Amino acid sequence: MKKILTILGAVSLTTMSVTSTVACQSNGGNWDDIPLNPPLVPFEVKGFEGLDFSSVNAQNDKQTLWNLMFKQIKGIFAGSHWNFDDLHQEVIRNDVDITNTKIDFYRNGTYSVKLFADENNVITIAKQVKTSNHIADKVRTTDLGNIHDTRPKTILIATIFKNTDIIMELDKFGEFFLGEQTPENWNKQIDEEALADKIKINKVNHTITIDTGKLNWNEETNDPAKEYYGTVTLTYNLKPLDGPSKGIVDLETTQDKNLEELPQPTMLQVYMKFITKNLPLINNLEYLSEFLNDVYLTINKTGDKNYEATLTAYDKSKFFEKSVTVTFTSK
Structure with a gap:
């Protein structure tokens, strides 16, 4: 239940910054005993004399891996004696070699990419994709x-x-x-x-x-x-429900009719905020899917940032009856 309430509460879509702290405690050991992986180099070039890669920023979160490779880096090769399309390609995603598959560079994961003409002319790219x-x-x-x-x-x-x-x-x-x-x-x-x-x-x-x-x-x-x-x-x-365990719910008995502020005046935002404000009305989420399907919703703007929404039970619903009008504000 706590997890569900947390989800519903997040309907405000407020992004919180979370800082993780790692505590190191002395246990008498030697620092040299702690295994460390070598650092992941975002972009490294060996060879390819005469080409300038100084403009490449593999760590730019707005730069997709596909664009980085096939537009920016390929563009650097344009007009040179190197042919980008002739380069060999090795791709590892999440420590799995996917070189010989159809690669989707937009999928989430940690990528290690090698583009090379030979052992003396190699480009390596390390990038984490999180926007799939x-x-x-x-x-x-x-x-x-x-x-x-x-x-x-x-x-x-x-x-x-x-x-x-x-x-x-x-x-x-x-x-x-x-x-x-x-x-x-x-x-x-x-x-x-x-x-x-x-x-x-x-x-x-x-x-x-x-x-x-x-x-x-x-x-x-x-x-x-x-x-x-x-x-x-x-x-x-x-696992279907035949009907409500405590009798049909009268929407007119809604206790909290002020939904306060919503990020957007949309139907889904109203549904979710109404639920968080009136959990007992739907038997603490037991009738959640029935509420979303059996209760119809219309939204009207009543002022600059003011809205009202009417929730009406479908006349064949086994779970809800009548209607209620709620108010809220939104940008």
């Missing part, structure tokens, strides 16, 4: 555990709870699943199990494949820093 938008790098925990149904918003919230880093791009991930956050897209009727285009469910073997529709990047037409790509397969156990 491959869906398998976003959804690293693939077992969703027990879920009540296989509706898109149920899968969405279960995936977020199992992969807490996604909370930092909550709206982006939600819209990837279900499209633009409009009532037309998000307020689906409870007895419709219309799946989002990118979610493929196999109910026989209890798997869910998230397919972005983009397997590879075309550098000229796609932006791997902005768009998800690739596929990932999830597993789940289906």
Whole structure:
């Protein structure tokens, strides 16, 4: 429960700086006895006389490994007697040699790359990639555990709870699943199990494949820093609920109707903040997926930064009834 509340509380998307401190204690040993790996040199050139690599900064976090190699470094070779395309290439990612595979330089990992013409002319690059938008790098925990149904918003919230880093791009991930956050897209009727285009469910073997529709990047037409790509397969156990254990929930009994400030006036932000403010209303998250699917939401702007949102229970819901209007502010 504490983990879930932490996730929901992060809906404010406030990034905190965390400092790790390593304490060294004297145990009578010798410093020379402590094994240390040699430092990782971000960029090193041996040979290639006549070429100037002083402009290369392999540690620049905004510089992708692909651009570093195939635009900046390749550009340095242009017009010289060296042919960049003739260089041999060796690539190790996370200590695994991937030279002979189709390499995706945007995937997360620690890379060691060697480009060489011969033993006397060698370029080495060391770079850590942490900005991958491959869906398998976003959804690293693939077992969703027990879920009540296989509706898109149920899968969405279960995936977020199992992969807490996604909370930092909550709206982006939600819209990837279900499209633009409009009532037309998000307020689906409870007895419709219309799946989002990118979610493929196999109910026989209890798997869910998230397919972005983009397997590879075309550098000229796609932006791997902005768009998800690739596929990932999830597993789940289906444990449906027949109805609420304590009777149908009346939304009019909502205690906290002021959601205060939200980062964005979006449907997903309102849902999540409403949940954090009114946990008992959904039986401390027991009816979470039912709430997201059975309760419809509309948002209206009432002032410069002021909004109100109306949450209305679908008339066939077994868990919720009536409606409530809440208020909040947003930029």
